[in-house]
Amino acid sequence: MRWEILVALTLALTGQAIGQTQTPKKRVAILNFEYGTVQSSVASMFGGNEDIGKGIADILVEKLVQGGVYSVIERKALDKVLMEQNLGNSDRADSATAAKIGKVLGVDAIIIGSITQFGRDDKTVGVGGGGYGLGKYGLGGIGKRDSKAVVAVSARMVNTDTGEILAAVTGRGESSRSGASLSGAGGGGGSGGGGGLDMHSSNFGNTILGEATMKAVDTIASGLQNNAGAIQAKVVKLEGLVADATGDVLVLNIGSKAGVRVGDKLLVKRTGREIRDPATGKVIRRVETDLGEVTITEVDELSAVGKYAGPGGVKAGDTVRN
Numbered sequence: 001m002r003w004e005i006l007v008a009l010t011l012a013l014t015g016q017a018i019g020q021t022q023t024p025k026k027r028v029a030i031l032n033f034e035y036g037t038v039q040s041s042v043a044s045m046f047g048g049n050e051d052i053g054k055g056i057a058d059i060l061v062e063k064l065v066q067g068g069v070y071s072v073i074e075r076k077a078l079d080k081v082l083m084e085q086n087l088g089n090s091d092r093a094d095s096a097t098a099a100k101i102g103k104v105l106g107v108d109a110i111i112i113g114s115i116t117q118f119g120r121d122d123k124t125v126g127v128g129g130g131g132y133g134l135g136k137y138g139l140g141g142i143g144k145r146d147s148k149a150v151v152a153v154s155a156r157m158v159n160t161d162t163g164e165i166l167a168a169v170t171g172r173g174e175s176s177r178s179g180a181s182l183s184g185a186g187g188g189g190g191s192g193g194g195g196g197l198d199m200h201s202s203n204f205g206n207t208i209l210g211e212a213t214m215k216a217v218d219t220i221a222s223g224l225q226n227n228a229g230a231i232q233a234k235v236v237k238l239e240g241l242v243a244d245a246t247g248d249v250l251v252l253n254i255g256s257k258a259g260v261r262v263g264d265k266l267l268v269k270r271t272g273r274e275i276r277d278p279a280t281g282k283v284i285r286r287v288e289t290d291l292g293e294v295t296i297t298e299v300d301e302l303s304a305v306g307k308y309a310g311p312g313g314v315k316a317g318d319t320v321r322n
Helices: 002-021 036-046 052-067 075-085 095-105 208-226
Strands: 026-030 070-072 109-120 131-133 146-159 165-178 191-193 239-246 249-252 265-276 283-299 304-309 319-321
Touching: 026 052, 026 095, 036 109, 052 070, 052 109, 052 208, 075 095, 095 109, 095 146, 109 208, 146 208, 165 208
Parallel strands: 026 070, 026 109
Antiparallel strands: 109 146, 131 191, 146 165, 239 249, 239 319, 249 304, 265 283, 265 319, 283 304
């Protein structure tokens, strides 16, 4: 009886694992959020312009990676494309621009967003100073015995082929604490100067503003994960040639424009005899030899670089396909 139960449990777990691996993660990229609406208030709080849009995007990346629904493109790859395309902060919330960036990156969708509220709910209370303090009363020494912070964020998931908005979600976080300032934890601790805001730090996370931020981003992340089904799975046929082979590093003549993405694994083959139709002279079949596999590590629009695994002897002209 115990043996039967063990077999049944093993089959159930195996079936579950197989079912999980059959659904590949959707690949997304996240642009820094636009924060023009709140920029002046951010500057007054922190004594200078702090890119809270990048901070929000970085936190959202972590949340989506932890959620396991999406595969999120690395920040380094995204920054490289932004630099090549010469895109600034004003392009952050534009769907057409985002779709163009996403296509270059070879992702299924790209996420853009805006920060619409970031700071005090009580607009009549001024906050000044050039830094944020975690001791006494927080920003510039001006505190409120009953402080409340509010952060509101909106995000949109954009189809990289059409620019269509697949999903729109909003998140709002609030935190209040008696005896604390907007960015103060209320009691002991250090302080940070304007221009040095780290939204990943525990110093920021323990403030009421940090708590409100985390709540808003949690809501956004949950909404995006629930809308993963809106992204249509892409079936892309890849076929190209090895342009250069140096050791185990291969350069291919196809890139993101053809649908190649970082992490793709392509077969490397060598074409031998060509069989032609005796009536027309057209090639009806090519005899190919399997060589090995290349894992893509870097992609631009017209080429890709990958690490090869398999027998040696790969040369320019060998074919690659998925």
